[in-house]
Amino acid sequence: MPDSTHLSLPKDSNSKRLLAAFLVTVVFMLVEVIGGLLSGSLALLADAGHMLTDAAALLVALMAVHFSRRQPNARHTFGYLRLTTLAAFLNAAALLMIVIFILWEAVRRFFAPQPVMGTPMLIIAVAGLLANLFTFWLLHRGIEESNLNVRAAALHVLGDLLGSVGAITAAIIILATGWTPIDPILSVLVSCLVLHSAWRLFKESVHELLEGTPQEVDIHKLQKDLCLNIPEVRNIHHVHVWQIGEQTLITLHAQVIPPHDHDGLLRRIQAYLLEHSHIGHATIQLEYQHCHAPDCKLHQTAESGAHAHAGSHSPLEHHH
Known part of the structure:
Protein backbone atom coordinates (compact mmCIF):
# COMPACT_ATOMS: atom_id res chain seq x y z
CA MET A 1 0.00 0.00 0.00
CA LEU A 210 -18.56 16.59 10.57
CA GLU A 211 -16.30 14.35 8.42
CA GLY A 212 -17.58 16.05 5.27
CA THR A 213 -16.22 15.15 1.85
CA PRO A 214 -13.42 17.56 0.80
CA GLN A 215 -14.60 20.01 -1.84
CA GLU A 216 -12.02 18.87 -4.39
CA VAL A 217 -13.31 15.26 -4.31
CA ASP A 218 -16.31 14.34 -6.50
CA ILE A 219 -17.38 10.91 -5.24
CA HIS A 220 -19.66 10.10 -8.20
CA LYS A 221 -16.94 11.02 -10.69
CA LEU A 222 -14.41 9.01 -8.72
CA GLN A 223 -16.68 5.93 -8.83
CA LYS A 224 -17.17 6.19 -12.57
CA ASP A 225 -13.51 6.89 -13.31
CA LEU A 226 -12.33 3.85 -11.37
CA CYS A 227 -14.76 1.63 -13.30
CA LEU A 228 -13.77 3.16 -16.65
CA ASN A 229 -10.01 3.06 -16.16
CA ILE A 230 -9.52 -0.25 -14.33
CA PRO A 231 -11.23 -3.01 -16.38
CA GLU A 232 -11.54 -5.47 -13.50
CA VAL A 233 -13.58 -3.01 -11.42
CA ARG A 234 -17.33 -3.43 -11.95
CA ASN A 235 -18.73 -1.31 -9.14
CA ILE A 236 -17.53 1.07 -6.42
CA HIS A 237 -19.75 1.49 -3.35
CA HIS A 238 -19.73 2.23 0.39
CA VAL A 239 -17.43 5.18 -0.31
CA HIS A 240 -16.41 7.42 2.59
CA VAL A 241 -14.02 10.34 2.10
CA TRP A 242 -12.90 12.75 4.80
CA GLN A 243 -10.04 15.02 5.71
CA ILE A 244 -7.69 15.41 8.66
CA GLY A 245 -5.48 18.47 8.42
CA GLU A 246 -4.29 18.44 4.81
CA GLN A 247 -4.53 14.67 4.50
CA THR A 248 -7.45 13.14 2.56
CA LEU A 249 -8.55 9.62 3.49
CA ILE A 250 -10.93 7.19 1.79
CA THR A 251 -12.55 3.83 2.46
CA LEU A 252 -14.44 1.99 -0.27
CA HIS A 253 -15.73 -1.40 -1.43
CA ALA A 254 -14.89 -2.49 -4.98
CA GLN A 255 -16.84 -5.23 -6.76
CA VAL A 256 -14.29 -6.74 -9.15
CA ILE A 257 -13.79 -9.63 -11.54
CA PRO A 258 -11.80 -12.18 -9.49
CA PRO A 259 -8.23 -11.27 -10.42
CA HIS A 260 -5.22 -13.49 -10.99
CA ASP A 261 -3.17 -11.03 -8.95
CA HIS A 262 -5.21 -9.79 -5.98
CA ASP A 263 -2.44 -7.60 -4.53
CA GLY A 264 -1.57 -6.22 -7.97
CA LEU A 265 -5.15 -5.04 -8.56
CA LEU A 266 -5.25 -3.50 -5.10
CA ARG A 267 -2.04 -1.58 -5.81
CA ARG A 268 -3.41 -0.33 -9.14
CA ILE A 269 -6.54 1.05 -7.48
CA GLN A 270 -4.46 2.72 -4.78
CA ALA A 271 -2.05 4.16 -7.34
CA TYR A 272 -4.97 5.55 -9.38
CA LEU A 273 -6.45 7.24 -6.30
CA LEU A 274 -3.08 8.77 -5.44
CA GLU A 275 -2.34 9.99 -8.96
CA HIS A 276 -5.75 11.34 -9.94
CA SER A 277 -7.34 12.34 -6.62
CA HIS A 278 -4.23 12.88 -4.45
CA ILE A 279 -5.56 10.37 -1.92
CA GLY A 280 -2.64 8.49 -0.39
CA HIS A 281 -4.44 6.87 2.54
CA ALA A 282 -6.95 4.40 1.07
CA THR A 283 -8.60 1.39 2.70
CA ILE A 284 -10.11 -0.85 0.00
CA GLN A 285 -12.22 -3.98 0.32
CA LEU A 286 -12.36 -6.13 -2.82
CA GLU A 287 -15.57 -8.11 -3.38
CA TYR A 288 -16.41 -10.77 -5.99
CA GLN A 289 -20.17 -11.05 -5.40
CA HIS A 290 -22.86 -8.66 -6.62
CA CYS A 291 -23.57 -5.85 -4.17
CA HIS A 292 -27.19 -5.43 -3.09
CA ALA A 293 -26.77 -2.24 -1.04
CA PRO A 294 -28.82 0.82 -2.19
CA ASP A 295 -25.76 2.87 -3.14
CA CYS A 296 -24.55 0.02 -5.38
CA LYS A 297 -27.73 -0.11 -7.45
CA LEU A 298 -27.52 3.62 -8.16
CA HIS A 299 -24.33 3.10 -10.14
CA GLN A 300 -24.59 -0.40 -11.55
CA THR A 301 -26.63 0.64 -14.60
CA ALA A 302 -24.29 3.44 -15.65
CA GLU A 303 -21.17 1.47 -14.91
CA SER A 304 -22.33 -1.64 -16.76
CA GLY A 305 -22.22 0.39 -19.98
CA ALA A 306 -18.61 1.30 -19.29
CA HIS A 307 -17.79 -2.41 -19.19
CA ALA A 308 -19.71 -3.47 -22.28
CA HIS A 309 -16.46 -4.71 -23.75
CA ALA A 310 -16.23 -7.23 -20.91
CA GLY A 311 -19.42 -9.01 -22.02
CA SER A 312 -22.82 -9.37 -20.40
CA HIS A 313 -21.77 -12.02 -17.89
CA SER A 314 -21.62 -11.46 -14.17
CA PRO A 315 -18.13 -11.30 -12.60
CA LEU A 316 -18.35 -14.88 -11.34
CA GLU A 317 -19.58 -16.20 -14.70
CA HIS A 318 -16.77 -14.32 -16.42
CA HIS A 319 -14.29 -15.88 -14.06
CA HIS A 320 -15.55 -19.37 -14.80
Whole structure:
Protein backbone atom coordinates (compact mmCIF):
# COMPACT_ATOMS: atom_id res chain seq x y z
CA MET A 1 0.00 0.00 0.00
CA PRO A 2 1.40 3.47 -0.82
CA ASP A 3 2.60 5.55 2.04
CA SER A 4 0.04 7.93 3.51
CA THR A 5 0.29 11.51 2.43
CA HIS A 6 0.99 13.32 5.65
CA LEU A 7 0.78 17.03 6.27
CA SER A 8 3.70 18.77 4.61
CA LEU A 9 5.82 20.49 7.20
CA PRO A 10 7.36 23.92 6.91
CA LYS A 11 11.10 24.06 7.32
CA ASP A 12 12.49 25.29 10.63
CA SER A 13 13.03 28.78 9.17
CA ASN A 14 9.39 28.93 8.15
CA SER A 15 8.29 27.78 11.61
CA LYS A 16 10.30 30.63 13.13
CA ARG A 17 8.72 33.09 10.71
CA LEU A 18 5.28 31.82 11.68
CA LEU A 19 6.02 32.28 15.37
CA ALA A 20 7.49 35.76 14.87
CA ALA A 21 4.53 36.81 12.71
CA PHE A 22 2.09 35.46 15.30
CA LEU A 23 3.76 37.38 18.16
CA VAL A 24 3.89 40.64 16.17
CA THR A 25 0.22 40.27 15.19
CA VAL A 26 -0.95 39.55 18.75
CA VAL A 27 1.04 42.46 20.23
CA PHE A 28 -0.31 45.02 17.77
CA MET A 29 -3.81 43.58 18.03
CA LEU A 30 -3.69 44.33 21.77
CA VAL A 31 -2.26 47.79 21.02
CA GLU A 32 -5.20 48.51 18.70
CA VAL A 33 -7.70 47.26 21.27
CA ILE A 34 -6.23 49.55 23.94
CA GLY A 35 -5.91 52.42 21.47
CA GLY A 36 -9.47 51.96 20.27
CA LEU A 37 -10.81 52.06 23.83
CA LEU A 38 -8.74 55.13 24.81
CA SER A 39 -9.37 57.11 21.61
CA GLY A 40 -12.98 56.03 21.28
CA SER A 41 -12.37 54.70 17.75
CA LEU A 42 -14.58 51.84 16.66
CA ALA A 43 -12.57 51.56 13.42
CA LEU A 44 -9.48 50.63 15.46
CA LEU A 45 -11.46 48.00 17.36
CA ALA A 46 -12.75 46.61 14.06
CA ASP A 47 -9.21 46.48 12.69
CA ALA A 48 -8.13 44.71 15.88
CA GLY A 49 -10.85 42.15 15.16
CA HIS A 50 -9.44 41.76 11.66
CA MET A 51 -5.96 41.25 13.13
CA LEU A 52 -7.50 38.54 15.30
CA THR A 53 -8.35 36.67 12.08
CA ASP A 54 -4.66 36.86 11.17
CA ALA A 55 -3.65 35.62 14.61
CA ALA A 56 -6.13 32.76 14.29
CA ALA A 57 -4.73 31.74 10.89
CA LEU A 58 -1.17 31.89 12.22
CA LEU A 59 -2.11 29.93 15.33
CA VAL A 60 -3.71 27.17 13.26
CA ALA A 61 -0.60 27.04 11.06
CA LEU A 62 1.64 26.76 14.13
CA MET A 63 -0.55 24.05 15.63
CA ALA A 64 -0.41 22.13 12.34
CA VAL A 65 3.38 22.23 12.44
CA HIS A 66 3.51 21.13 16.07
CA PHE A 67 0.90 18.38 16.07
CA SER A 68 1.89 16.94 12.68
CA ARG A 69 5.26 16.10 14.25
CA ARG A 70 3.67 14.13 17.07
CA GLN A 71 3.46 10.46 16.27
CA PRO A 72 0.08 8.66 16.26
CA ASN A 73 -0.49 6.24 19.12
CA ALA A 74 -2.92 3.50 20.13
CA ARG A 75 -5.44 6.02 21.49
CA HIS A 76 -5.05 8.59 18.68
CA THR A 77 -4.32 6.56 15.56
CA PHE A 78 -4.51 9.61 13.28
CA GLY A 79 -2.43 11.79 15.57
CA TYR A 80 -3.58 15.20 16.81
CA LEU A 81 -4.16 17.16 13.59
CA ARG A 82 -7.89 17.39 14.29
CA LEU A 83 -7.02 19.91 17.01
CA THR A 84 -6.13 22.41 14.29
CA THR A 85 -9.68 22.14 12.94
CA LEU A 86 -11.13 22.54 16.43
CA ALA A 87 -8.98 25.64 16.97
CA ALA A 88 -10.18 27.07 13.66
CA PHE A 89 -13.81 26.46 14.67
CA LEU A 90 -13.39 28.18 18.05
CA ASN A 91 -11.58 31.13 16.46
CA ALA A 92 -14.29 31.51 13.82
CA ALA A 93 -17.06 31.42 16.43
CA ALA A 94 -15.27 34.09 18.49
CA LEU A 95 -14.78 36.27 15.39
CA LEU A 96 -18.47 36.07 14.49
CA MET A 97 -19.41 37.29 17.98
CA ILE A 98 -16.90 40.15 17.69
CA VAL A 99 -18.37 41.19 14.33
CA ILE A 100 -21.90 41.22 15.78
CA PHE A 101 -20.72 43.45 18.65
CA ILE A 102 -18.92 45.89 16.33
CA LEU A 103 -21.89 46.15 13.95
CA TRP A 104 -24.28 46.76 16.85
CA GLU A 105 -21.97 49.42 18.29
CA ALA A 106 -21.51 51.02 14.86
CA VAL A 107 -25.26 51.42 14.37
CA ARG A 108 -25.59 52.90 17.85
CA ARG A 109 -22.73 55.36 17.30
CA PHE A 110 -23.99 56.39 13.88
CA PHE A 111 -27.23 57.67 15.42
CA ALA A 112 -25.49 58.98 18.55
CA PRO A 113 -21.96 60.07 17.48
CA GLN A 114 -19.27 59.97 20.16
CA PRO A 115 -16.04 61.99 20.30
CA VAL A 116 -13.01 60.35 18.71
CA MET A 117 -9.42 61.48 19.31
CA GLY A 118 -8.00 61.64 15.80
CA THR A 119 -4.29 61.98 16.59
CA PRO A 120 -3.87 58.88 18.80
CA MET A 121 -6.10 56.98 16.37
CA LEU A 122 -3.88 57.95 13.44
CA ILE A 123 -0.66 57.03 15.24
CA ILE A 124 -1.92 53.61 16.28
CA ALA A 125 -3.44 52.93 12.84
CA VAL A 126 -0.12 53.72 11.13
CA ALA A 127 1.70 51.48 13.61
CA GLY A 128 -0.79 48.71 12.83
CA LEU A 129 -0.19 49.15 9.11
CA LEU A 130 3.58 48.86 9.61
CA ALA A 131 3.08 45.76 11.76
CA ASN A 132 0.98 44.16 9.03
CA LEU A 133 3.58 45.00 6.38
CA PHE A 134 6.33 43.49 8.55
CA THR A 135 4.25 40.36 9.21
CA PHE A 136 3.49 39.92 5.51
CA TRP A 137 7.19 40.34 4.69
CA LEU A 138 8.09 37.65 7.23
CA LEU A 139 5.65 35.19 5.70
CA HIS A 140 6.24 36.15 2.07
CA ARG A 141 9.95 35.30 2.38
CA GLY A 142 9.02 31.63 2.84
CA ILE A 143 5.85 31.36 0.77
CA GLU A 144 7.37 29.42 -2.12
CA GLU A 145 8.76 26.59 -0.02
CA SER A 146 6.15 26.62 2.73
CA ASN A 147 2.92 24.67 3.08
CA LEU A 148 -0.65 25.80 2.46
CA ASN A 149 -1.12 26.95 6.06
CA VAL A 150 1.63 29.56 5.68
CA ARG A 151 0.21 30.77 2.37
CA ALA A 152 -3.26 31.09 3.88
CA ALA A 153 -1.86 33.07 6.82
CA ALA A 154 -0.03 35.41 4.42
CA LEU A 155 -3.27 36.05 2.52
CA HIS A 156 -5.03 36.85 5.81
CA VAL A 157 -2.37 39.45 6.63
CA LEU A 158 -2.54 40.92 3.13
CA GLY A 159 -6.28 41.37 3.54
CA ASP A 160 -5.76 43.01 6.94
CA LEU A 161 -3.77 45.80 5.28
CA LEU A 162 -7.11 47.11 4.02
CA GLY A 163 -8.37 47.35 7.59
CA SER A 164 -5.35 49.41 8.63
CA VAL A 165 -5.76 51.69 5.60
CA GLY A 166 -9.41 52.16 6.56
CA ALA A 167 -8.51 53.17 10.11
CA ILE A 168 -5.90 55.63 8.82
CA THR A 169 -8.43 57.12 6.39
CA ALA A 170 -10.98 57.57 9.17
CA ALA A 171 -8.40 59.26 11.41
CA ILE A 172 -7.34 61.70 8.67
CA ILE A 173 -10.97 62.62 7.88
CA ILE A 174 -11.72 63.19 11.58
CA LEU A 175 -8.62 65.38 12.00
CA ALA A 176 -9.40 67.35 8.82
CA THR A 177 -13.16 67.78 9.16
CA GLY A 178 -14.17 66.64 12.64
CA TRP A 179 -16.82 64.38 11.07
CA THR A 180 -16.84 61.46 13.53
CA PRO A 181 -19.54 59.32 11.81
CA ILE A 182 -16.82 58.21 9.37
CA ASP A 183 -15.44 56.08 12.22
CA PRO A 184 -18.46 53.75 12.58
CA ILE A 185 -18.97 53.74 8.80
CA LEU A 186 -15.47 52.46 8.12
CA SER A 187 -15.73 50.07 11.07
CA VAL A 188 -18.69 48.45 9.30
CA LEU A 189 -16.66 48.08 6.10
CA VAL A 190 -13.78 46.46 8.01
CA SER A 191 -16.24 44.22 9.85
CA CYS A 192 -17.53 42.97 6.51
CA LEU A 193 -13.98 41.82 5.68
CA VAL A 194 -13.78 40.05 9.03
CA LEU A 195 -17.23 38.54 8.52
CA HIS A 196 -16.24 37.09 5.15
CA SER A 197 -13.11 35.43 6.56
CA ALA A 198 -14.79 34.28 9.76
CA TRP A 199 -17.84 32.78 8.04
CA ARG A 200 -15.69 30.92 5.52
CA LEU A 201 -13.47 29.59 8.29
CA PHE A 202 -16.54 28.61 10.33
CA LYS A 203 -18.13 26.67 7.43
CA GLU A 204 -14.92 24.89 6.50
CA SER A 205 -14.10 23.89 10.08
CA VAL A 206 -17.66 22.62 10.73
CA HIS A 207 -17.57 20.67 7.46
CA GLU A 208 -14.31 19.00 8.44
CA LEU A 209 -15.45 18.28 12.01
CA LEU A 210 -18.56 16.59 10.57
CA GLU A 211 -16.30 14.35 8.42
CA GLY A 212 -17.58 16.05 5.27
CA THR A 213 -16.22 15.15 1.85
CA PRO A 214 -13.42 17.56 0.80
CA GLN A 215 -14.60 20.01 -1.84
CA GLU A 216 -12.02 18.87 -4.39
CA VAL A 217 -13.31 15.26 -4.31
CA ASP A 218 -16.31 14.34 -6.50
CA ILE A 219 -17.38 10.91 -5.24
CA HIS A 220 -19.66 10.10 -8.20
CA LYS A 221 -16.94 11.02 -10.69
CA LEU A 222 -14.41 9.01 -8.72
CA GLN A 223 -16.68 5.93 -8.83
CA LYS A 224 -17.17 6.19 -12.57
CA ASP A 225 -13.51 6.89 -13.31
CA LEU A 226 -12.33 3.85 -11.37
CA CYS A 227 -14.76 1.63 -13.30
CA LEU A 228 -13.77 3.16 -16.65
CA ASN A 229 -10.01 3.06 -16.16
CA ILE A 230 -9.52 -0.25 -14.33
CA PRO A 231 -11.23 -3.01 -16.38
CA GLU A 232 -11.54 -5.47 -13.50
CA VAL A 233 -13.58 -3.01 -11.42
CA ARG A 234 -17.33 -3.43 -11.95
CA ASN A 235 -18.73 -1.31 -9.14
CA ILE A 236 -17.53 1.07 -6.42
CA HIS A 237 -19.75 1.49 -3.35
CA HIS A 238 -19.73 2.23 0.39
CA VAL A 239 -17.43 5.18 -0.31
CA HIS A 240 -16.41 7.42 2.59
CA VAL A 241 -14.02 10.34 2.10
CA TRP A 242 -12.90 12.75 4.80
CA GLN A 243 -10.04 15.02 5.71
CA ILE A 244 -7.69 15.41 8.66
CA GLY A 245 -5.48 18.47 8.42
CA GLU A 246 -4.29 18.44 4.81
CA GLN A 247 -4.53 14.67 4.50
CA THR A 248 -7.45 13.14 2.56
CA LEU A 249 -8.55 9.62 3.49
CA ILE A 250 -10.93 7.19 1.79
CA THR A 251 -12.55 3.83 2.46
CA LEU A 252 -14.44 1.99 -0.27
CA HIS A 253 -15.73 -1.40 -1.43
CA ALA A 254 -14.89 -2.49 -4.98
CA GLN A 255 -16.84 -5.23 -6.76
CA VAL A 256 -14.29 -6.74 -9.15
CA ILE A 257 -13.79 -9.63 -11.54
CA PRO A 258 -11.80 -12.18 -9.49
CA PRO A 259 -8.23 -11.27 -10.42
CA HIS A 260 -5.22 -13.49 -10.99
CA ASP A 261 -3.17 -11.03 -8.95
CA HIS A 262 -5.21 -9.79 -5.98
CA ASP A 263 -2.44 -7.60 -4.53
CA GLY A 264 -1.57 -6.22 -7.97
CA LEU A 265 -5.15 -5.04 -8.56
CA LEU A 266 -5.25 -3.50 -5.10
CA ARG A 267 -2.04 -1.58 -5.81
CA ARG A 268 -3.41 -0.33 -9.14
CA ILE A 269 -6.54 1.05 -7.48
CA GLN A 270 -4.46 2.72 -4.78
CA ALA A 271 -2.05 4.16 -7.34
CA TYR A 272 -4.97 5.55 -9.38
CA LEU A 273 -6.45 7.24 -6.30
CA LEU A 274 -3.08 8.77 -5.44
CA GLU A 275 -2.34 9.99 -8.96
CA HIS A 276 -5.75 11.34 -9.94
CA SER A 277 -7.34 12.34 -6.62
CA HIS A 278 -4.23 12.88 -4.45
CA ILE A 279 -5.56 10.37 -1.92
CA GLY A 280 -2.64 8.49 -0.39
CA HIS A 281 -4.44 6.87 2.54
CA ALA A 282 -6.95 4.40 1.07
CA THR A 283 -8.60 1.39 2.70
CA ILE A 284 -10.11 -0.85 0.00
CA GLN A 285 -12.22 -3.98 0.32
CA LEU A 286 -12.36 -6.13 -2.82
CA GLU A 287 -15.57 -8.11 -3.38
CA TYR A 288 -16.41 -10.77 -5.99
CA GLN A 289 -20.17 -11.05 -5.40
CA HIS A 290 -22.86 -8.66 -6.62
CA CYS A 291 -23.57 -5.85 -4.17
CA HIS A 292 -27.19 -5.43 -3.09
CA ALA A 293 -26.77 -2.24 -1.04
CA PRO A 294 -28.82 0.82 -2.19
CA ASP A 295 -25.76 2.87 -3.14
CA CYS A 296 -24.55 0.02 -5.38
CA LYS A 297 -27.73 -0.11 -7.45
CA LEU A 298 -27.52 3.62 -8.16
CA HIS A 299 -24.33 3.10 -10.14
CA GLN A 300 -24.59 -0.40 -11.55
CA THR A 301 -26.63 0.64 -14.60
CA ALA A 302 -24.29 3.44 -15.65
CA GLU A 303 -21.17 1.47 -14.91
CA SER A 304 -22.33 -1.64 -16.76
CA GLY A 305 -22.22 0.39 -19.98
CA ALA A 306 -18.61 1.30 -19.29
CA HIS A 307 -17.79 -2.41 -19.19
CA ALA A 308 -19.71 -3.47 -22.28
CA HIS A 309 -16.46 -4.71 -23.75
CA ALA A 310 -16.23 -7.23 -20.91
CA GLY A 311 -19.42 -9.01 -22.02
CA SER A 312 -22.82 -9.37 -20.40
CA HIS A 313 -21.77 -12.02 -17.89
CA SER A 314 -21.62 -11.46 -14.17
CA PRO A 315 -18.13 -11.30 -12.60
CA LEU A 316 -18.35 -14.88 -11.34
CA GLU A 317 -19.58 -16.20 -14.70
CA HIS A 318 -16.77 -14.32 -16.42
CA HIS A 319 -14.29 -15.88 -14.06
CA HIS A 320 -15.55 -19.37 -14.80
